[in-house]
Structures are given as C-alpha cells and as structure tokens.
Amino acid sequence: MLTANANAVNEPLVFTERDVPSPGLGEVLVKLIACGVCYTDLDVLQGHWPDARFPVVPGHEITGVVAAAGPGVTFPEVGTTVGAQILGDSDRHCDYCVRGEQILCPHKRFTGIDFDGGYEEYAVLKADFVTPLPAGLDPVAAAPLMCAGLTAFNALGQAGIRPTSRVAVVGASGTLGTLAVRYAVAMGARVAAVGRSDRGKAAAHDLGAELFVATADQDPGDALTSWGGGADIILNAAPSSSAAAAAYPGLAPDGTLVLCGYGPEALTLPTGALPLRRPHVMFNPSGSPHNARETLAFSAAHDIVPDYLPIALRDVNATLDTMAKDHPAKRSIIRF
Numbered sequence: 001m002l003t004a005n006a007n008a009v010n011e012p013l014v015f016t017e018r019d020v021p022s023p024g025l026g027e028v029l030v031k032l033i034a035c036g037v038c039y040t041d042l043d044v045l046q047g048h049w050p051d052a053r054f055p056v057v058p059g060h061e062i063t064g065v066v067a068a069a070g071p072g073v074t075f076p077e078v079g080t081t082v083g084a085q086i087l088g089d090s091d092r093h094c095d096y097c098v099r100g101e102q103i104l105c106p107h108k109r110f111t112g113i114d115f116d117g118g119y120e121e122y123a124v125l126k127a128d129f130v131t132p133l134p135a136g137l138d139p140v141a142a143a144p145l146m147c148a149g150l151t152a153f154n155a156l157g158q159a160g161i162r163p164t165s166r167v168a169v170v171g172a173s174g175t176l177g178t179l180a181v182r183y184a185v186a187m188g189a190r191v192a193a194v195g196r197s198d199r200g201k202a203a204a205h206d207l208g209a210e211l212f213v214a215t216a217d218q219d220p221g222d223a224l225t226s227w228g229g230g231a232d233i234i235l236n237a238a239p240s241s242s243a244a245a246a247a248y249p250g251l252a253p254d255g256t257l258v259l260c261g262y263g264p265e266a267l268t269l270p271t272g273a274l275p276l277r278r279p280h281v282m283f284n285p286s287g288s289p290h291n292a293r294e295t296l297a298f299s300a301a302h303d304i305v306p307d308y309l310p311i312a313l314r315d316v317n318a319t320l321d322t323m324a325k326d327h328p329a330k331r332s333i334i335r336f
Helices: 039-045 148-158 175-186 198-207 220-225 243-252 289-301 311-324
Strands: 001-006 014-017 026-038 061-069 081-084 087-089 122-126 131-132 166-170 192-195 210-214 230-235 251-259 280-281 308-311 333-335
Touching: 001 311, 014 192, 014 220, 039 311, 061 122, 081 251, 087 122, 148 175, 148 251, 148 280, 148 289, 166 175, 166 220, 175 192, 175 198, 175 230, 192 198, 198 210, 210 220, 220 243, 220 280, 230 243, 243 251, 251 311, 308 311
Parallel strands: 166 192, 166 230, 192 210, 230 251, 251 280, 308 333
Antiparallel strands: 001 014, 026 061, 026 122, 026 333, 061 081, 081 131
16 A cells, blocks of 8 residues: 655655555554645644654544454444544543543544554554544545544534624634634524635635624724624634734633634733633644534534545645645645
8 A cells, every 4th residue: 555654854755555454453444535634744744743753654634434343343334434533542541531522631642643644545543533424425525524624613612602602713714714614604603704814805705704804904803892792702723823812802701712723922812901801712622533423413414515625645745845835725635
C-alpha cells in the first residue's frame, strides 16, 4: 500500500510502499476512501506539536470501509463505512472517559500525531474511536466533518446554543467557519459572520448569515453590540487570538466566546465594564466519539458537507505548501 510518511519537522512527506497491516486487539483495519488535509497536519509538520511522534503518517479527517476486525471486535462490522477523528485513543478508565468525555482524558492519543493516520491506503484504528457514517452521507465530502465539522458543531453545543441565540462566527470563510455558520443557521440561530474585508460578504449571506462585519471597516465589538445587544456566542474559527479578542466586547450578557481557532500570541481581553456582563471564555478541543456521532447525524439530516477540492495522495506535499502560504476556501481531500 502507498503511504506518505513524515520523518522529521519541516521536511516534505516521503512516499513509500508498505505491506497492508493486520489489526490487533480492539482494532479495525480501515480501507481509506478519503482523508482531509487539515491545518493541524501542517502544524505537526512545522513542529508546533512538540510531543508529536516522528516518523508518523499524518491525517485525521478519515473516512473508509472496515476491511478487517481484530480480536475482541464485534462493532463496527466488516464492510461498515466509518469515519475517524483526531482523538484516536484514551485510557478508558479515568473519570472523563467513563462519562463519555474521552477528549478530556489525560492520557488521550491523537490520530496522525501519536500514531499513524490517514495519509495511506489502509489504516489501523481503535474500533471504539471510529464512527459509522449515516446512510446517504457522501464519504468523501464527509471527511472534514471528522475534524472541522466536529469541532464547530461541538463548540456550538458546549457554548449553549439555542434557537433564539445570536451567534457570531469570526473567520467564516474557511471550512470550520463555514460549517459553523451552516450549523448555527440549521439550529435556528441568528448568525453574523465576521471577516477582515467585504470579500466574503456575499458568500456569508449565501450561507444564511444575516449580518456581515468587515473588521477593516468597523470595530467588531461595536458592530456586534449594535446587533440586538450583542452575540450570545462568538465562535472564533480564525487562527488568531487577536481576532477573538477584538470581537469579545461584542458579547451579550452571559455570552460565551468559544475559541476553535487561536494563534501563538497570548489571548489578551479587555475589562472595563465587561465583567458586569458576566462573560464566559472557553476553548473547544474537538470532541469525543459521541460528539462525532451527533455531528454526522445532524450533518446528514440537514445535508451539510463542505465544499472541497479532491486530490491524489501524491499531491499532498504541494497542497501543504500552498496551505503554508495561504488559506484556501476549499478543504483539500485526498481521495483514494
């Protein structure tokens, strides 16, 4: 099978042929259908995950078909189409795991970072960390739902979205941001999109946003405060802590700033009269297996999948080089 290997930081992936592996105890062998190329993959390759294992096969936005099951595995069955997320393993016995919040496990392990991921034709994955895809969901388009979709959907839930909520999405032009807008609209919320310029205004309105705020032209905090008294949820999908901080004054009382994206710079928030509004700030680290199942079910029910650019596995180095220089609107997906 063809495999793309990351052997060291800031080195291009190396393509090799390997034998198809066999799944061990509690594992399944998945024949890949698709794997999204995520910015977290780029972070790993650029050395921003100091605990990442090298060599490693990157990739965690995985869809495929279970080709074989290891000892002790009764679910999912061979032939099931599944997805796999960045959370790939946990200790299964800590307080977080037993309540179904494996993403908070202190001993969690990440797909494509701690062990081999989806930049290969077959992947060995933990059976209880793969999720069957709902019928009718395109398995290629669904690959980014396993990371960008899961992160956006779970963030809205963790922030307490309701049908009456006003939700502002900062960085609404990328895959995570556009999915956040679509999920919030489908949940019945009123949505504002926040971007740097008017370039994304028409696309945001097409997604269902009723307001577009261009930060080059107006202060996002002031604009959101004027929008019915502020946003109940500000979801930061931009890879920038300063973008989140700029929007933060636009929270309504008891509102929540939830960071799905952030940068290396410190998150510095103003005070003034803001503490009197009882604001909340949280980060959302992807989600647990039950969150993945909920994300996929909601996406299938509302026909929500991202726009994408299909590529071949051997195109992934060029794709990563492009991502390092720019932020393409469409997610590139390796199609096997």
